[in-house]
Amino acid sequence: MNRRNQILAILLAVQIVVTAIALVLPAQASNRTLKPLMTQVTAADVTALTIQERPDRRVHIAKQGDAWVLPDVEDFPVNATKVTELLDKLAGIQVGQPVATTATSHARLQVSEENFARRVDLTTKAGDRTLFLGSARGGSSHVRLGGSDDVFLTPKLATYDVPSDLGSWINTTYFTVTESAVGQVALANISGTLQFQRNVSDVWEFKGLAAGERFNPSRLETILSRVSSLYMVRPLGKTPKPAYGFDRPTATLTLTLKSDLSSLAPLVLQIGAKQESDSAYVVKASNSPWYVLVNSFIVEDIVNAKREDFVEPEPTITPPPTLTPPPTPTP
Numbered sequence: 001m002n003r004r005n006q007i008l009a010i011l012l013a014v015q016i017v018v019t020a021i022a023l024v025l026p027a028q029a030s031n032r033t034l035k036p037l038m039t040q041v042t043a044a045d046v047t048a049l050t051i052q053e054r055p056d057r058r059v060h061i062a063k064q065g066d067a068w069v070l071p072d073v074e075d076f077p078v079n080a081t082k083v084t085e086l087l088d089k090l091a092g093i094q095v096g097q098p099v100a101t102t103a104t105s106h107a108r109l110q111v112s113e114e115n116f117a118r119r120v121d122l123t124t125k126a127g128d129r130t131l132f133l134g135s136a137r138g139g140s141s142h143v144r145l146g147g148s149d150d151v152f153l154t155p156k157l158a159t160y161d162v163p164s165d166l167g168s169w170i171n172t173t174y175f176t177v178t179e180s181a182v183g184q185v186a187l188a189n190i191s192g193t194l195q196f197q198r199n200v201s202d203v204w205e206f207k208g209l210a211a212g213e214r215f216n217p218s219r220l221e222t223i224l225s226r227v228s229s230l231y232m233v234r235p236l237g238k239t240p241k242p243a244y245g246f247d248r249p250t251a252t253l254t255l256t257l258k259s260d261l262s263s264l265a266p267l268v269l270q271i272g273a274k275q276e277s278d279s280a281y282v283v284k285a286s287n288s289p290w291y292v293l294v295n296s297f298i299v300e301d302i303v304n305a306k307r308e309d310f311v312e313p314e315p316t317i318t319p320p321p322t323l324t325p326p327p328t329p330t331p
Contacts (some may be wrong), residue, residue: 034094037145037152040126043087048123053164061169062123070166076290089161090120090131093143095152103149110134111144111151118162133159157191166234174292175230175285177267182224183258186263189251191306196220206310213311220310222250223301227253227269232292238265243284244275244291251303271299 025109052058054114061078062071069075084184099109106112111134118133130302140153163169184197195207206215240246257264272282272291280293281303 019047034096036091037093037095037131037143037154038091038129040123041091041124043084043091043254045089045124045126046087046122047125049083049087050119050121051162052119052121053117057164059166059169061166066308070170070235073166073235074239075172075237076237079171082133086162089157090122093154093156095143095154098150098152099142100151101149105151106132106144106149109142109144109151111142117141118164120162133162134162134204135158153163170235172231172233174227174232174283174290174294175227175267175269175286177228177255179224179228180253181257184254184255184256185220185224186249186254187223187302187305188254189303189305194307194310196310209311214314216310216312219301219305223253224303225300226301227255230269230283230285230294230298232283232294233278234293236282236291236293238291240284240291243273244284246270246282246284249304250274250281251299253302269302271303 029156046063050058050060050061060072061068061069061083064068064075066080068078070078100106103112107115110117111132113132116134119132120131120133120233122131123324132144132146134140134142134151136158137153138154141158143154143157144149144151181192182198185195186193187196196204197207199205204215204217204219204220209215228273236244248269249272253269253271255267255269257266268286269295270284270286272284274281274296278293279296281296281299282291283294283299284291287313
């Protein structure tokens, strides 16, 4: 390498170092100027929170002892781990310089009182706090603390981290049963009562087959498969209400366990009125204190079941044709 090339290489190295310093120093300075969005508030200080996406889509969660519950649903339990994770994220938001400082920018960035992606109201030991989470930019979201016009970008929180539906905060499994443990099934609805039981070979039989009929178990197997792990849309509470329709249930499914488990009480699922607004039925299980909503498509096989859904004609056996022997040739 001649001297001229050496000088060019040295100059290039110096330029790279200067550029790196120019990039690193502002970032370090910016990190030194970061501050908590909510001062004097930690996750442990929060005793309640309300998350709203729109007026008809909100969830209110409160602390009860060491647990988190839904006060609006007679204290239905909430997944405490999910609540703690969200509160840690909210309390841990650090911000630098605001990206907007006037109220006129709030609607555009979706952090206004009327236009927001999420509104989170916190009840804390240091007083109430409100956060507005707005539109995203790159990997960050706009956020504003209620009472301030300043809007910041935070990479620590996105709208999907703050779900506004009950199903995201609870265990939605409502009822479970092991299919193979069920020995008898009674299904009652407007069409009557249908009864099924396993025989000594552990094969399902339909009680009351008429001559010329054969049992088709596919519909029963579908019903048992769906209720073996029954998921709710959301809980309604422990208190029965006339609107739930349990004065005259739409359908009742009674599952009696096999003889070796006969000391256990039968499991009963009662299906009440259909709630058209949710496209779901109210359901109550005998082993749960809660009334819940279950999607229509899961229980409509029980509600609409008819005798003819479980039987089919015996196959007709056509006898083989009688063969006529060929004529004996005349000598």
